[in-house]
Every structure is written in structure tokens, then in C-alpha cells.
Amino acid sequence: MSLTRALGEPARDLAILAEGNTSELLTDGRLAVKTSGSSMQNATAEDFVVVEIAPLLEMMLAPETTQADLSAVLDAGEHAGKRRRASIETLIHVAVQAISPIKFIGHSHPTDVVALMASIHAETAYDHAAYSDEAVVIGRPLYVPYAQPGIALGRVFYDILLKHAASGREFPSLITLGNHGIVALSETAGAVEGISAMAVKSARVRLGAYAAGGVQHVPDASVASFFAREDIVERRGNLAGRVD
Template sequence: MEGGSVMSDLVTLTRTLAEPDRDLVVLAEGNTSMRTGDCEMLVKASGSQMGTATEADFVAVRTQPLLDLVASDSTDDALVNRTLLDARLDADAPKPSMEALLHALCLEEAGAEVVAHTHPTAVNGILCSDRAQELVAGALFPDQVVVMGRHNVLVPYADPGLALARAVRTELLRHLAVHDRPPKVIYLVNHGIFVLAASTAEALAVTEMTVKAARILAGALAVGKPVHLTDAEAERIDTRPDELHRRRRLASREDR
């Protein structure tokens, strides 16, 4: 997927994620972003549809004002709207998605280069149940570890926008303090997923594997109790040289 301009790569990823057969988003659900420089990103505009996205549907935004808002004590909806508009590099550009707040966190606090937010039906079937914790209880199969890493984040439901961004920041900082590396997936209860990646190819690969893992988990729950890899087994997969090589190759695939 990599190889074109930053903008064309982001548009391609966005439209690919919205392909109907993938069942990841419908209508104006979901959004994507990409780091473009020091404290700057491209993010999908509010209300635009991923499936028909063009370059005109993305906005160049300064991330620091968004991070400052999330770290503040303000709960003023008008301030959120004003901050999103003021953060645009071009005052005539469309309004950024409300979830630009979360994209800024994932890019700046977690060091991602590309972020993909979707609402996969297979994953949300579990996130909207009382078994959501199972999604982060452990890995079920080796390739889940290779692509998604060993440890990911589950965030309790919060009102989309500023409240959710603050909830994500709390859980993300806790995760970084414990594991000293960012998650690949942030699961949002009753909402969807954020995928944190180094490239557009990796963003797609992690999203695909997250959906597969959810389907396998749902099947395991339907017939009994999920059997996870042991910590030693998962750590072995996570650090094997051949699996690290596969992980790098998956993150840089250009044949999608």
C-alpha cells in the first residue's frame, strides 16, 4: 500500500477499510489519520464517508492544541468545537472529525505513524457484551501475537469526543507504564477499535487480524472456554527472530 504520496496512501487505506465485504464501517463511521510532520497530522473531516474518501476529505491539523485540550479540565462543548477549528492549518479546510482528539493521542503519546478507527461488526459483537474483557485476556493463536502484539488496551465506554479521549489517555498511559511499548489495538467498549501502526499496510493488517481474532474468540466462547497461549508461549512468539522478520514484512507490504 505504501509507495505513493502521504495523502494518496491515506486515501487508499481509508477506502480499503470501507470496502463493504470487510464489514468494518458503514455510512460516515470511522476515520483515519497519518503523521505528516512535527506535531501535525492529516485526519478525516467530520461527516465524510470512508468509502468515497478523496483528498478533499482530509484536513491538516496541529496536534498540540488537541493534546492540550485533552489534558485540561474543560468540559465545554463549544471549546471543543472551537479548538478543532482553530487547530486546522488552513482556516478554509473542513472541520476535523471529533475523534481527531484520539488520533492526536495515538500519534503523539503512543508514537504511531498511522491510525485507523473502525467499528467492525465481529469485534463490536463482543465489545457490546459482558465478555468484552476477553478481547484482552490473552492471545489465542501465534499469528495474533505476530500481528497484534501481546498486550492491548480495553477502554470502558465514555461519551464520544473529549470524555472518550480522556479515558483513552488514562488507559494508554497506564499501558505504557506497565509494558513500555504502545499497544497495536485500543478496544473501545460499546464503540469500536483504534489501530496504531507504523504504516498504512500495517494498519490494514492489524485491523484484519483484530477481526479474525474476534471471530475466533466468539467461536471459542460459543463452544466452551477460550484456551489462551501461556505467557511463555506468547513471549516466545513475540521474540522469535523469524516471527520478528514476518512482522516487519507484514508492516511494509505493498501488494494490497
């Protein structure tokens, strides 16, 4: 709940109104997900519902499943006079847990990142690091093209994440969504906050660089050798709160 409120702080410009959602993997293997239509800024325990991962994954992968079917399954009924339904983007969280389980996930719509993700540079924007601390904190982001939020996005997201995992590359701590926003992943809530904040700064750097004529990225070979340094491995853990 504290992570949700932190990501919803207005000054951070990560989400407004009922935008964004978070989840936490519980010790029993289920997932606590923010409810649809609730504000991250003012989230309480009542603004979360608990879902089973396997049945939702099975439903998502079944070609005959419709958005209406998904909405019905996400409906948690009425509580204290208010209808509760897990976020329409629950399948993003389910996809991550099905492929590479992780404790915390934060999905938000930062203005600067959405601007970048709505631009002609969206797909390639994060292909190369623009500055050192970006590489340290968010590593190598993964891009997912636009799909309508709900079952369509869940399927596209899952497919791309599955292919990325099969490639043997490091699992991403940041996933960018075309025309949409970001998904930050970590074993600690503090790291999700840090990754989200760095994603915003990285978007601002790129937007500024594009306005000045283009991004001159850090050489890939330099980033690779940078990651191999013992002091940088330690720094990555300290800055992003990773549990390796």
C-alpha cells in the same frame, strides 16, 4: 487517503456510512484527520483537515473544556460550499501522537469486534492470545472502556494510554474500545490494514469459541518464547508491516 478507502470497503465490514476515521502524521508534526460525516469508502483529499497536536492536547486536558469548545476548535470552516470539521474522535489520534508518535492510525467499527466489545467479555477478551498468528500480527492489545465519543473518550483514552506507556510494556498496535470498535497503529498504511483485518478474525474466533463453551487460549509462556524467536520477529515485521 488510500488507507481510508481501503478500511471503508463494504466487503471488509469495518465501517458503514460515515463511521470510522484515519489520520496521518505529517513531516511538519501536524496531523491530517478525516472529516466528520464523510464516508471512508469514498474519501478524497477534501475529506481531510490538518490539525495541531499540542493545542488540542492542552484543550483536552483542561478540566473546564466542554464538548462545544472542542467542536468549535475542530471546525475548519466552509470549503467548496461544504462545512468541514475534523472527526469528533480526533482526540484519539491526538492522544496517540502525544504519547508515542506514529505515522498512521485507523479507527473502525467492525461488526464482529463491536459485538465482542458489547459483551460481558469485552475487558478481558484479548488478555491472552487465542491463536499464533493473532499474537504475531496484533501483539498484546490494550483495552479502553466505553466513554462517550468526543472529549470524554479522548480523556479516558489518553489516561489509559499514558499509564500503559509508563509501565514500560510494548506500545500496543491494537487498542480495543468498549462498546465501540478498534484503533490500529503502525508506521505503514498496509500494517494498519493488516492489524484491523486480524482484529476482526480474532473477534470471530472468540465469538465462536464462546459459543462452543469458552476460549482455551495459547499459554502465555508459549507466546513469550514465541516472540523471542528470531524467525518470529522477522515474520511479525513481514505480516504487520512494522518498522522497528
